[in-house]
Amino acid sequence: MTVHTLGIIMNGVTGRMGTNQHLVRSILAIRNQGGIALPDGDVIMPDPVLVGRQEHKLKALADTYGVERWSTDLDACLADPHNTIYFDSQSTLLRAESIRKAIAAGKHIYCEKPTAASLEESLELASLARASGIKNGVVQDKLFLPGLLKLKRLVDSGFFGRILSVRMEFGYWVFEGDWQPGQRPSWNYRKEEGGGIIVDMFAHWRYVLDNLFGEVRAVSCLGATHIPVRVDEQGAPYRCTADDAAYATFTLEGGIVVQANSSWTVRVDRDDLLTIQVDGTEGSAVAGLRSCKAQHRVMTPKPVWNPDVPNPFNFTEQWQEVPDNQPFDNGFKVQWELFLKHVVTGSPFPWDLLEGAKGTQLAELGLQSWNERRWVDVPELKL
Incomplete structure (x- = not known):
């Protein structure tokens, strides 16, 4: 040996x-x-x-x-x-x-x-x-999170049929630093120090979307700096120059539409800090960091819009957990x-440095889309 x-x-x-x-x-x-x-x-x-x-x-x-x-x-x-x-x-x-x-x-x-x-x-x-x-x-x-590995298992099995759309919700409330310390370092909110949620999270969304569903072809993004002043680690107020939220739409190869909200100014009312819902012609799934639940078309309820009567469905009970079926390490x-x-x-x-460059590319194009208030195509990267 x-x-x-x-x-x-x-x-x-x-x-x-x-x-x-x-x-x-x-x-x-x-x-x-x-x-x-x-x-x-x-x-x-x-x-x-x-x-x-x-x-x-x-x-x-x-x-x-x-x-x-x-x-x-x-x-x-x-x-x-x-x-x-x-x-x-x-x-x-x-x-x-x-x-x-x-x-x-x-x-x-x-x-x-x-x-x-x-x-x-x-x-x-x-x-x-x-x-x-x-x-x-x-x-x-994030490709190695248990929830996303289960989601990939469903994709590879053909469970969804033709994938139509993906909805991603990510984020949590990061305290402003005045009455409670913030959970993220203050440089995250300074553009001049490399901060901003678009720069941070679009690098993740690029490899998640490319590897699970298809290559990103175009982006439309609206960023925001919702909290203009925060308090740093030394207790001093500072002006935020970077975005703390981003509301984006991506189109992928095959016509898949992705809506992705990323925010450090949102209070969580969902199963996890990140949830990804995938809807297809044959079934749907919702994945978090560790869990994933699915609903096949034969198990899909048939609700009818009627605001005049109490909702007769318990929608959360109508999903099945995707089993672990394997040990998951960090x-x-x-x-x-x-x-x-x-x-x-x-x-x-x-996942080499060229793949990493794709994440930087998507962040730059997201910022460009926000600045120019328009859709921006994502060209193929080559060395």
């Missing part, structure tokens, strides 16, 4: 997402399970080095979770031949410069999205990675395992 030890530079993991999902629930969880077992008996073992700008945060994080290696010197970590993978979960505006350095150093790249602050930069990174021959990937975590961890296998064995990993 051979143990393939992979040194992984983890840049920007002192933030909530980087710590919880990428470090603790992915890389450390893989280490705690004894690595990733390969069919030939070999094992892949990640060896992280935590990198960032603030020494006290890195040391505290390393001490808390027993990580031996940490550094504030990214260049030194990139120069170390033991480190073969560079991972980036910094804020968007910092990402491209660091990825360029890592590609120049010959490291394989795995990163959060958006991959860069502009489509031009995102395509540049994808082109540099392809030219250098390094392996590269982008986090597409979605970030599952994709990390696939990428590490890709690096060691060359197994397929389709």
